[in-house]
Amino acid sequence: MRLHNLGFPRIGTHRQLKFALEAYWQGDSDEKALLSTARQLREDNWRLQQEAGIELLPAGDFAHYDHVLATSLMLGIVPSRFVQSGQSRLDLEFQVARGQSAGGCCGQASDMTKWFNTNYHYLVPEFEPQLAIKVDCSPLLAQIEEARALGHEVKPVLLGPLTYLYLGTYTGNKLELLPQLLAGYQQIFDALNRDRVNWLQIDEPILGLELDEGWKKAFRSAYSQLRQGQLKLLLTSYFASVDHHLDLIASLPLHGVHLDCVAEPTDIQLAIDILPRHWVVSLGVIDGRNIWKTDLEALYQKLEPIYAQLNGRTWLAPSCSLLHSPVDLELESDLDTTIRPWLAFARQKCQELALLKQALLSGDTRAIEDYSAPVRDRLQSSQAVNPTVRDRLQNLQSFTRSEPFDVRKSRQQSLGLPLLPTTSIGSFPQTGDIRHIRAQYKRGEISRDQYTRLMQQEIESCIRKQESIGLDVLVHGEPERNDMVEYFADYLEGVATSRFGWVQSYGSRCVKPPIIYGDIQRKEPMTAHWLSFAQSLTDKPVKGMLTGPVTILCWSFVRDDLSRDQVASQIALAVGDEVQDLIAASIHIIQIDEPAIREGLPLKRSQWGAYLDWAVTAFRLSCASAPSEVQIHSHMCYSEFKDILDAIIALDADVLTVETSRSNMTLLDDFRDNAYPNDIGPGVYDIHSPNVPDQEGIKRLLTKALQVIPAERLWINPDCGLKTRTWPETEAALKNMVASARTLRAELVAQQEEAM
Ligand SMILES: CN1c2c(nc(N)[nH]c2=O)NC[C@@H]1CNc1ccc(C(=O)N[C@@H](CCC(=O)N[C@@H](CCC(=O)N[C@@H](CCC(=O)O)C(=O)O)C(=O)O)C(=O)O)cc1
Ligand SMILES: N[C@@H](CCS)C(=O)O
Numbered sequence: 001m002r003l004h005n006l007g008f009p010r011i012g013t014h015r016q017l018k019f020a021l022e023a024y025w026q027g028d029s030d031e032k033a034l035l036s037t038a039r040q041l042r043e044d045n046w047r048l049q050q051e052a053g054i055e056l057l058p059a060g061d062f063a064h065y066d067h068v069l070a071t072s073l074m075l076g077i078v079p080s081r082f083v084q085s086g087q088s089r090l091d092l093e094f095q096v097a098r099g100q101s102a103g104g105c106c107g108q109a110s111d112m113t114k115w116f117n118t119n120y121h122y123l124v125p126e127f128e129p130q131l132a133i134k135v136d137c138s139p140l141l142a143q144i145e146e147a148r149a150l151g152h153e154v155k156p157v158l159l160g161p162l163t164y165l166y167l168g169t170y171t172g173n174k175l176e177l178l179p180q181l182l183a184g185y186q187q188i189f190d191a192l193n194r195d196r197v198n199w200l201q202i203d204e205p206i207l208g209l210e211l212d213e214g215w216k217k218a219f220r221s222a223y224s225q226l227r228q229g230q231l232k233l234l235l236t237s238y239f240a241s242v243d244h245h246l247d248l249i250a251s252l253p254l255h256g257v258h259l260d261c262v263a264e265p266t267d268i269q270l271a272i273d274i275l276p277r278h279w280v281v282s283l284g285v286i287d288g289r290n291i292w293k294t295d296l297e298a299l300y301q302k303l304e305p306i307y308a309q310l311n312g313r314t315w316l317a318p319s320c321s322l323l324h325s326p327v328d329l330e331l332e333s334d335l336d337t338t339i340r341p342w343l344a345f346a347r348q349k350c351q352e353l354a355l356l357k358q359a360l361l362s363g364d365t366r367a368i369e370d371y372s373a374p375v376r377d378r379l380q381s382s383q384a385v386n387p388t389v390r391d392r393l394q395n396l397q398s399f400t401r402s403e404p405f406d407v408r409k410s411r412q413q414s415l416g417l418p419l420l421p422t423t424s425i426g427s428f429p430q431t432g433d434i435r436h437i438r439a440q441y442k443r444g445e446i447s448r449d450q451y452t453r454l455m456q457q458e459i460e461s462c463i464r465k466q467e468s469i470g471l472d473v474l475v476h477g478e479p480e481r482n483d484m485v486e487y488f489a490d491y492l493e494g495v496a497t498s499r500f501g502w503v504q505s506y507g508s509r510c511v512k513p514p515i516i517y518g519d520i521q522r523k524e525p526m527t528a529h530w531l532s533f534a535q536s537l538t539d540k541p542v543k544g545m546l547t548g549p550v551t552i553l554c555w556s557f558v559r560d561d562l563s564r565d566q567v568a569s570q571i572a573l574a575v576g577d578e579v580q581d582l583i584a585a586s587i588h589i590i591q592i593d594e595p596a597i598r599e600g601l602p603l604k605r606s607q608w609g610a611y612l613d614w615a616v617t618a619f620r621l622s623c624a625s626a627p628s629e630v631q632i633h634s635h636m637c638y639s640e641f642k643d644i645l646d647a648i649i650a651l652d653a654d655v656l657t658v659e660t661s662r663s664n665m666t667l668l669d670d671f672r673d674n675a676y677p678n679d680i681g682p683g684v685y686d687i688h689s690p691n692v693p694d695q696e697g698i699k700r701l702l703t704k705a706l707q708v709i710p711a712e713r714l715w716i717n718p719d720c721g722l723k724t725r726t727w728p729e730t731e732a733a734l735k736n737m738v739a740s741a742r743t744l745r746a747e748l749v750a751q752q753e754e755a756m
């Protein structure tokens with residue numbers, strides 16, 4: 001039996017990678033310093049895993065920005081707009097991820113989207129008909145060498161060719177590109193052979209999807225064509241079961257397969273029966289994506305007969321890469337002492353595997369019995385159930401708003417908004433000063449009153465800036481929020497937050513997912529005091545800003561003893577209570593953000609309907625109590641939406657703002673023929689790039705939008721919130737956006753007059 005790991009968090013216990021990246025981008029450090037931090041992190045990670053008991057360590061799971069982008073660079077698949085002579089490989093990587101710096105030419109960053117159903121974002125590979133593959137796997141080989149020099153036995157990790165192809169964008173049939181791509185993968189295989197690599201972990205998570213015949217055929221042909229030499233391929237999939245593809249997998253020339261046995265019920269016996277007798281079967285039995293301590297005793301009972309059957313062919317691992325888990329629970333000294341023993345972070349998950357192995361080898365279960373006791377405590381804890389919340393949900397009468405959109409729209413004329421209203425998505429720059437003030441408050445260095453006053457100053461400054469820019473619907477700027485989910489978690493019973501539980505979201509950006517351990521209800525109003533202050537400063541409408549139930553759910557570590565739809569409904573009630581308080585505070589426009597609604601989709605399309613039903617219900621429940629005069633907005637980003645358009649329509653928000661600019665408004669093709677019935681604001685510029693969009697560019701996008709959306713239903717806004725930008729970029733960009741809106745408005749009025 002061997003213990004291995006699919007990948008480890010690369011950001012570091014104290015987000016060392018984040019700080020090193022940002023210092024490099026700001027010009028405060030050099031390439032040498034960044035590479036040295038990265039190397040140190042890899043070293044720490046390997047040591048940590050080895051000390052915990054992992055025997056075969058992953059190498060090549062580390063990436064400076066993103067592992068899909070690292071694969072693109074390894075293959076030389078880089079959009080031609082970035083390839084110039086002179087820049088280092090590292091700078092090329094950052095240009096593709098972040099857009100070309102002002103000094104370079106006009107390179108728009110590659111699109112970024114969700115990694116399957118997680119809150120991690122990858123850089124979408126862009127394929128051109130001639131892939132111009134130019135393999136350079138020296139960074140991977142260097143990582144293998146580093147690990148070997150430290151005395152570790154490693155298993156390199158490579159994103160498989162089919163999944164890589166599936167995740168990219170291409171105007172034609174992607175499978176046409178497979179032969180070219182395979183030539184690149186062959187070169188990588190050859191290099192790994194020359195390097196005497198033994199096992200290669202080849203990640204093909206698309207096997208969790210319901211693939212069509214074309215892709216299944218491509219799997220067979222790709223893996224039979226690739227000459228493996230001495231390499232032993234361990235095919236890994238995760239985030240879903242692959243029971244439906246076992247015959248396909250069994251037909252591939254592999255040496256082993258890894259199964260995620262946690263994400264969905266997985267028939268391990270079926271796998272053993274179908275897979276070739278000589279293959280290694282890696283069982284992903286420790287949840288790599290949630291933070292609950294594993295009931296090792298129960299797992300032991302389940303695995304014992306399987307282990308006996310597989311004998312030496314059993315490998316044990318977390319279900320997926322631990323990229324999605326915080327690093328080390330040891331650091332959480334402030335966590336509630338009842339809750340802390342219920343948890344396991346990445347390091348503890350590795351230790352769980354070691355305990356499990358010990359028990360399976362020796363048959364002595366005493367250690368795992370002791371270890372697992374808190375799991376039972378959690379499931380029986382009185383903290384998990386709140387009868388008031390259960391009764392309230394049981395007795396609910398109203399799940400949706402009372403009048404249809406057209407009636408609501410006419411009642412909302414009282415808001416007095418112009419044609420093509422301009423707005424932003426909510427957050428304004430979270431400057432170092434703001435974060436520092438919050439850190440001081442948390443450390444008790446400033447009082448609550450001082451903190452409130454400083455945040456109010458920031459809100460006032462945001463309002464004045466927006467007035468001067470000329471926006472129509474203002475926001476308070478969200479300065480008081482550490483994060484759009486964590487902030488709300490602190491106001492909710494049944495939810496805990498950690499201190500160092502960072503998980504990488506994209507590049508240098510991290511989040512601390514809250515921990516939902518019990519029934520949820522609001523402790524007190526969460527935002528109304530900030531909004532009421534903001535509205536008192538201006539005659540323009542200020543938009544209230546809430547995070548929706550599905551997003552709070554998807555971006556948290558969620559309890560496993562209650563169904564996700566029940567948890568979402570509980571959150572919806574809490575958000576709905578805040579909607580009431582905002583209305584009472586004279587806020588007439590309220591945005592309920594749901595950027596995570598698409599990422600919550602199960603991998604298998606056949607399961608989408610059930611998920612979307614409860615997700616839509618939860619959103620509608622959160623705003624059901626808003627009278628028709630109150631305008632409800634929602635916002636979505638980081639995803640493709642065309643395949644869930646019906647659900648998005650069913651949300652029935654009065655206004656939907658949605659990310660579109662990075663994908664050049666291709667989303668609008670789906671909105672043709674009035675496909676989207678309510679008001680919509682397709683984002684007109686990419687907020688991830690420091691580049692300031694010019695008026696002409698914005699106007700071009702808006703003109704495109706006007707071809708499919710009638711002017712009376714079109715809003716003008718950026719793609720997403722502006723918290724990651726600086727103020728100079730933000731003001732310049734918004735001024736250009738407002739100027740474009742005004743020009744377009746004038747042109748539309750002139751056209752109307754001409755037509756009369
Ligand atoms: C919209 N997005 C979000 C997603 N998921 C979320 N949970 N939240 C989101 O907003 N998923 C999809 C996208 C992903 N986008 C982003 C964008 C930006 C960030 C981001 O900026 N993250 C911050 C961390 C945010 C935070 O919690 N900040 C805290 C702590 C600040 C801090 O570091 N303090 C220092 C001390 C500072 C001092 O003393 O001067 C410290 O503690 O050491 C806060 O503001 O209070 C990031 O920096 O990565 C994430 C996802
Ligand atoms: N209101 C949030 C939405 C981000 S998806 C923001 O503006 O940051």
Ligand SMILES: [Zn+2]
Nearest residue numbers: 595637720721
């Ligand atoms: Zn967004």
